[in-house]
Amino acid sequence: xxxxxxxxxxxxxxxxxxxxxxxxxxxxxxxxxxxxxxxxxxxxxxxxxxxxxxxxxxxxxxxxxxxxxxxxxxxxxxxxxxxxxxxxxxxxxxxxxxxxxxxxxxxxxxxxxxxxxxxxxxxxxxxxxxxxxxxxxxxxxxxxxxxxxxxxxxxxxxxxxxxxxxxxxxxxxxxxxxxxxxxxxxxxxxxxxxxxxxxxxxxxxxxxxxxxxxxxxxxxxxxxxxxxxxxxx
Amino acid sequence: xxxxxxxxxxxxxxxxxxxxxxxxxxxxxxxxxxxxxxxxxxxxxxxxxxxxxxxxxxxxxxxxxxxxxxxxxxxxxxxxxxxxxxxxxxxxxxxxxxxxxxxxxxxxxxxxxxxxxxxxxxxxxxxxxxxxxxxxxxxxxxxxxxxxxxxxxxxxxxxxxxxxxxxxxxxxxxxxxxxxxxxxxxxxxxxxxxxxxxxxxxxxxxxxxxxxxxxxxxxxxxxxxxxxxxxxxxxxxxxxxxxxxxxxxxxxxxxxxxxxxxxxxxxxxxxxxxxxxxxxxxxxxxxxxxxxxxxxxxxxxxxxxxxxxxxxxxxxxxxxxxxxxxxxxxxxxxxxxxxxxxxxxxxxxxxxxxxxxxxxxxxxxxxxxxxxxxxxxxxxxxxxxxxxxxxxxxxxxxxxxxxxxxxxxxxxxxxxxxxxxxxxxxx
Numbered sequence: 001x002x003x004x005x006x007x008x009x010x011x012x013x014x015x016x017x018x019x020x021x022x023x024x025x026x027x028x029x030x031x032x033x034x035x036x037x038x039x040x041x042x043x044x045x046x047x048x049x050x051x052x053x054x055x056x057x058x059x060x061x062x063x064x065x066x067x068x069x070x071x072x073x074x075x076x077x078x079x080x081x082x083x084x085x086x087x088x089x090x091x092x093x094x095x096x097x098x099x100x101x102x103x104x105x106x107x108x109x110x111x112x113x114x115x116x117x118x119x120x121x122x123x124x125x126x127x128x129x130x131x132x133x134x135x136x137x138x139x140x141x142x143x144x145x146x147x148x149x150x151x152x153x154x155x156x157x158x159x160x161x162x163x164x165x166x167x168x169x170x171x172x173x174x175x176x177x178x179x180x181x182x183x184x185x186x187x188x189x190x191x192x193x194x195x196x197x198x199x200x201x202x203x204x205x206x207x208x209x210x211x212x213x214x215x216x217x218x219x220x221x222x223x224x225x226x227x228x229x230x231x232x233x
Numbered sequence: 234x235x236x237x238x239x240x241x242x243x244x245x246x247x248x249x250x251x252x253x254x255x256x257x258x259x260x261x262x263x264x265x266x267x268x269x270x271x272x273x274x275x276x277x278x279x280x281x282x283x284x285x286x287x288x289x290x291x292x293x294x295x296x297x298x299x300x301x302x303x304x305x306x307x308x309x310x311x312x313x314x315x316x317x318x319x320x321x322x323x324x325x326x327x328x329x330x331x332x333x334x335x336x337x338x339x340x341x342x343x344x345x346x347x348x349x350x351x352x353x354x355x356x357x358x359x360x361x362x363x364x365x366x367x368x369x370x371x372x373x374x375x376x377x378x379x380x381x382x383x384x385x386x387x388x389x390x391x392x393x394x395x396x397x398x399x400x401x402x403x404x405x406x407x408x409x410x411x412x413x414x415x416x417x418x419x420x421x422x423x424x425x426x427x428x429x430x431x432x433x434x435x436x437x438x439x440x441x442x443x444x445x446x447x448x449x450x451x452x453x454x455x456x457x458x459x460x461x462x463x464x465x466x467x468x469x470x471x472x473x474x475x476x477x478x479x480x481x482x483x484x485x486x487x488x489x490x491x492x493x494x495x496x497x498x499x500x501x502x503x504x505x506x507x508x509x510x511x512x513x514x515x516x517x518x519x520x521x522x523x524x525x526x527x528x529x530x531x532x533x534x535x536x537x538x539x540x541x542x543x544x545x546x547x548x549x550x551x552x553x554x555x556x557x558x559x560x561x562x563x564x565x566x567x568x569x570x571x572x573x574x575x576x577x578x579x580x581x582x583x584x585x586x587x588x589x590x591x592x593x594x595x596x597x598x599x600x601x602x603x604x605x606x607x608x609x610x611x612x613x614x615x616x617x618x619x620x621x622x623x624x625x626x627x628x629x630x631x632x633x634x635x636x637x638x639x640x641x642x643x644x645x646x647x648x649x650x651x652x653x654x655x656x657x658x659x660x
Binding site for chain 1: 394399486489492529530539546551596598602603619
């Protein structure tokens with residue numbers, strides 16, 4: 001009885017030791033790969049940051065208007081942001097390589113899932129960038145036109161258009177990524193419908209008199225300006 | 234090609250049967266049924282009376298009128314001069330965004346007339362728009378005679394205008410063209426010009442005109458080509474031009490944008506020419522001395538000052554991409570001034586126009602955004618100008634224009650420096 005118990009115990013200890021012997025090199029490899037990848041990531045981040053600063057990436061991004069649009073994100077600067085992104089991509093790749101040393105099967109599943117997701121992320125990024133550029137263009141168009149039409153709330157109109165396009169873009173990007181499912185679409189529909197309804201109520205019912213007085217003032221102003229005294233061309 | 238009314242377009246055979254001509258009078262129209270008959274009648278009368286020994290041909294280029302303009306033109310010319318009706322390419326873009334002068338695809342119309350004048354071997358070609366009310370027969374003589382007898386190549390119009398008439402021309406176009414190209418042409422753009430056969434041959438050298446010259450920019454292009462080519466210029470004193478509206482006028486910012494787009498494009502194209510020019514010289518004015526234009530009604534400048542202030546509040550960030558900090562500081566001071574003290578310095582206005590021309594070249598932002606963003610600044614200048622000349626007589630107004638032009642000439646060095654070294658720090 002005791003001999004049998006001793007054998008079972010020995011076998012259990014053997015199995016545990018064997019398991020540890022099989023697991024420890026993998027763990028060591030994981031830690032080593034992670035360490036190397038973190039160091040590589042630091043290096044890559046520094047190199048990319050210097051490169052971007054040299055080509056004045058921040059200035060270019062500012063000129064394209066991306067920074068202005070992404071102003072609500074507490075970003076320290078486009079080049080720093082890109083460098084940080086590269087850092088975490090390298091660390092993530094290192095982590096995947098490390099996990100593959102631990103369990104090849106698990107990594108292959110993760111990699112397959114990750115690479116399945118990459119095209120969606122790329123499409124969402126393209127939608128976001130295009131949307132941001134469009135929002136900036138339209139916001140500027142509305143602002144300039146509204147100022148030239150002497151609409152006092154020109155900036156408000158411009159901001160409204162900018163946010164409308166950005167919300168629409170974000171909803172489309174989230175839809176691509178499969179985040180939120182129907183909630184994002186519903187949220188957008190409710191928001192958009194709400195804005196339209198608010199405007200309809202404002203013009204039709206609630207602020208009927210105020211809106212009409214505002215239009216009268218505008219018409220009066222336009223009339224005064226086109227009284228024929230000035231012929232510009 | 235435009236969808237032209239049922240009126241017959243002259244066939245190649247008919248045109249060839251016209252043989253040769255000394256004078257070609259081109260009439261450009263678009264929905265001008267109200268005036269085309271009178272314009273053609275007066276033009277024919279003017280040519281017959283002033284040039285009885287010269288053969289004249291009328292060329293009518295219509296932009297696809299829907300109101301029977303082409304038919305009426307045909308009828309009006311039936312018992313008089315030879316008439317060649319010509320169709321020219323009008324593309325949807327020309328109709329979607331009509332040009333400020335009312336002729337869609339004006340450059341193509343001008344080229345069509347020039348080609349006929351060239352084929353007929355004409356020594357002189359005058360172009361008038363069909364929207365004139367009460368065209369005087371003297372106009373054709375004023376535009377054509379300097380070409381036939383005075384060895385001039387380009388005759389530009391000079392109209393009798395009151396002090397608030399033509400502020401875009403007086404405040405931007407004339408000073409800019411004068412300062413950059415060194416010729417004092419009061420009306421480099423618009424309608425009613427005369428061209429010599431020699432100049433037309435030169436202008437037709439390119440097999441095709443590009444998009445800058447096929448639209449509203451054709452006037453600026455022709456003027457700069459004539460100046461750069463050393464052609465002889467003259468101005469014809471035509472008196473008052475009364476225009477019959479053929480449709481709702483375009484918004485000021487749209488018209489201003491079209492005018493400036495063509496001028497700024499031409500400035501880029503001819504950078505090698507204007508950088509060598511120093512000072513400016515007078516261009517002879519031919520024709521009768523007209524009495525002063527009647528005094529206009531009192532101008533209310535407050536809405537224009539309000540436009541400028543609204544622009545400053547909302548477009549300051551956008552302007553800061555175009556204008557240097559010093560100009561922005563001056564604009565800030567100006568925005569805070571009451572109407573009684575509202576005065577934009579000529580030098581500031583000249584630098585603003587030059588900075589916008591540079592931004593147009595550097596493509597700092599979308600060209601339409603850039604040019605439309607100038608409108609509130611222009612309104613500020615107009616308000617300042619209107620205040621300055623409120624009590625002024627014609628001589629004082631002329632002195633005011635002269636001072637503005639001199640400012641443009643003095644600031645030309647600033648423009649050349651920025652043009653050559655756009656990235657250099659500019660306080």
